[in-house]
Amino acid sequence: MSKIVFITGASSGIGKSIALYLHDRGYVVYGTSRNPDKIDVPFSMVALDVTKEETIQKAIAEVAEKEGRIDVLINNAGKGITGPIEDTPTDEMRENFNTNFFGVIDVVKAVLPQMRDQKSGLIINTTSIAGYMGLPFRGIYSASKGALELVTEALSMEVKSFGIKVVNVAPGDFATNIASGRYHTPVYENSAYKEKYAENLALMDSHVDSGKDPIVMAEAIHKIIENKNPKIHYKVGAFMEKFSIVLKRVLPDKMYEKLLMNHYKL
Incomplete structure (x- = not known):
């Protein structure tokens, strides 16, 4: 029996690539988008906005009713944000957490009753290698993804007895349109960070x-x-991106900070 896969943010980028790849291998894929009617893909699309709980509940219920189960949830929808902490509007920080953190939690909460009933399920949360370290001018993005990593660890322990597995996948940089969808704090003329941020x-x-x-x-x-016993944490990216996490574990804080500052020319 083909597994039923539910993927948020499947209209472009990594989410679309995952959806197409799984669809081509016989999975029954349901992708989500805020405007699914505008998306031309060979898999099913449903309307969902991770910042609007009513759309989440409706989308999950629609798929569960139609298929009778949801085997895999892939929380891929996310949003980038850049800017010096001092210059970035706090409302934009909250909006980023609403998408990258609270939105994911709301989708998980909506699917858990279905997975408990079927006594099985796999939840994959897309985080980021940036979530393992505080990156300059990406601090809020790092924080939202780092918070999701920790919540996923906790959730894994809470739902294991129900037959549900929970996994983090942290990608590095991929050639997608994420940069165009980011919130970029403007480079203010009077900013103390003007040159370095630009x-x-x-x-x-x-x-x-x-x-x-x-x-x-x-x-x-x-x-x-396809792994019957997946790990909790996965990193997917270039060698140096993944190695940077190892370096943070083994190097003194100040030495690691100096490496990052040199990389970002600070």
């Missing part, structure tokens, strides 16, 4: 442009789904 904006965009093909992430997700 330089780093260009650096961040170049990292995305030269990032890996999203198919690499799709392949990794497929392997996790």
Whole structure:
């Protein structure tokens, strides 16, 4: 029997690549988008906005009623944000957490009763390698993804007795349109961070442009789904991106900070 997979944020980028990859391998895929009628894909699309709980409940109920089960939930929908902490509007910080953190939790809460009833399920939360460290001018994004990593660890222990598995997948930089969808704090003329922030904006965009093909992430997700005993944490990206996490564990704080500051030319 084909597994039923529910993927948030499947209209573009990594989410779309995962959905297409799984669809081509015989999974029954339901992707989500705020405007699914505008998306031309071979898999089913349902309307969902992770910041609006009523749309989450409706979408989950629709798929569960139609298919009788949801085997895999992939929380992929997310939003980038850049800017110096001092210059970034606090409302934009809250909005980022509403998408990257609270929105994911609301989707998880909506699917858990179904998975408990069927006594099985796999939840995959897409976090970020940036969530393992506080990156300059991406501190809020790092914080939202880091918070999701920790909540996923807790959730894994809470739902294990119900036959539900919970996994984090932290991607590095991938060649997607995420940069265009980010909230970019403006480079203010009177900002104390004007020059350094402007330089780093260009650096961040170049990292995305030269990032890996999203198919690499799709392949990794497929392997996790097929693994009967998946790990809690996965990192998918370039060697140095993954190695940076190892360095943070072993190096003194000040030495690691100096490495990051040199990389970002601070």
